[in-house]
Amino acid sequence: MTDSWKNRLYFGDNLEIMREHISDESVDLIYLDPPFNSKATYNILFKEKNGTDSSAQITAFDDTWHWDIHSEAVYEELVTGGPKKLADLIQAFRLFLGRNDMMAYLTMMAIRLVEMHRVLKESGSIYLHCDPTASHYLKLLMDAIFRVENFRNEIIWKRTTAHNDPKRFGKVHDVLLFYTKSNNYEWNEQYCEYNKKYLSRFRNVDSDGRLWADDNLTAKGLTGGGYTYEYKGFTSLWRVPLDTMKSLDNEGRLHFTKKGGIRLKRYLDEMLGVLMQDVITDISVINSQAKERLGYPTQKPESLLERIIKASSNEGDLVLDPFCGCGTTIAVAERLHRRWIGIDITHLAIALMKHRLEDTFSHELSPYEIIGDPKDLESARTLAIQNRHQFEWWALSLVGARPAQDKRKGADKGVDGYNYFFDDESRQAKKIVVQVKSGHVTVSQVRDLIGVVEHEKAAIGAFITLQEPTAPIETEAASAGFYETEIKVSARIMRYPRIQILTIEELLGGKELSFPEWSADATHKKAARQKKKQDDEQTSLL
Secondary structure (H helix, E strand, O other), rough: OOOOOEEEEEEEEHHHHHHHOOOOEEEEEEEEEEOOOOOOHHHOOOOOOOOOOOOOOOOOEEEEOOOOOHHHHHHHHHHHHHHHHHHHHHHHHHHHHHHHHHHHHHHHHHHHHHHHHHHHEEEEEEEEEEEEEEEEHHHHHHHHHOOOOHEEEEEEEOOOOOOOOOOOOOOEEEEEEEOOOOOOOOOOOOOOOOOOHHHOOEEOOOOOOEEEEEEOOEEEOOOOOOOOEEEEEEEEEEEEOHHHHHHHHHHOOOOOOOOOOEEEEEEEEHHHOOEOOOOOOOOOOOOOOOOOOOOOOOOOHHHHHHHHHHHOOOOOEEEOOOOOOOHHHHHHHHHHOOEEEEEEEEHHHHHHHHHHHHHHHHHHOOEEEEEEOOHOOOHHHHHHHHHHHHHHHHHHHHOOEEEEEOOHOHHHHOOOOEEEOOOOOOOOOOEEEEEEEOOOOOOHHHHHHHHHHHOOOOOOEEEEEOOOOOOHHHHHOOOOOEEEEEEOOOOOEEEEEEEEEEEHHHEEEEEEEEOOOOOOOHHHHHHHHHHHHHHHHHHHOO
């Protein structure tokens, strides 16, 4: 990687970000798994809309696009300013589909795919992950934008075992559409392991312990013919010329059978594996106990992204995921020493990615920056006005807390987020509950938080506020007392305020939630965070 490069996480609409921040032909590989409500029935997806539904924005766990005035404007832009083939196709879609959620999805995808084509290098590749709900329409879009001759594969990923879908065949696969920008694209052969039945053929052992299986050397029935000659008393139509036969014999690679034939020795330690095919059956969805599982509804296995990134890029190449969700693409790109750009429209996703990267790579994490999130008090206030949920998710990320739940599904019971720590040898996690307030704050709210801490059996409660707290609020918080830990520093028992009030301004200024960090691992991570902060400060001064 170049010394000046910083990997990037963008918060915002990927269309605007690609247009404003990503240069022409700068990206080597694009993987995208765009949200789509595949669980909705076709009757709903194809139902005509009157054009007044909510804007076609994607937010976490609400993966539906809707036809509205914004969709109409993008449609007009594609027809009047897009490539001719795409303009013709999108009009045909409109004539066939009408104005509905499916048409909104295709319109919004089309304008973004045009930008992805622009930023992709001539040697670059793109993988569009979808399911059969819309894969046939998306392939037509890709044909129009990336050109039919640059279609490489429709990859089928068998993501789950058989299950019951009433009155139809069980739906067990996703689709990945693989296109390139040109015919001169990067490609690295990938192999998977042999199955047990194939490996059972390697039952012969040389004196040096090498396993081998015998293979045919005759060319009988082989298209293209062969070479007829006699070798050590055996005459046949052979697959290799005489000089090659002699070389194989000198290398000890010929097996002379008891029945009077010559076979080729194939050594197991020289076999690379089975070349990857366009049907993937050896990678399953992430199970509930998997270490990499984050609880994100559309999370894909790292092994799937590893296969794609290794096949279509090299170390130092730039990988883009414009719908990066919980960040599987960028986590794998980081591990495989690629540069990366991730974009998502929710702060929940950005926060998840930040934690995932720092938890996984710690001090070995390559330099990166988050662009588009609030950097000062004024931009924080603006976000709070624009979208209270996004503000809340962003504020939770400032103290390393994870969201408690999807707020639109019900009351939050006084908890917006959780954090945990360990401070004794029992390794029993202690809980921190977090509340975020973007509006007016009162003494009663702090009093309520004290009750939540007690009810949740939490060690500490954090009260994050956009407004400055009043003296009575601070007095109420102080009345909750302290949490005492078994950790001792210079023989003193460490105490932490049970209710901690942190303003957004303080957090932006570097203030941190105060709690015990007992384990060596936690101490190491804290030191790594402090070093990263110092490095960032030094970089900003340059």
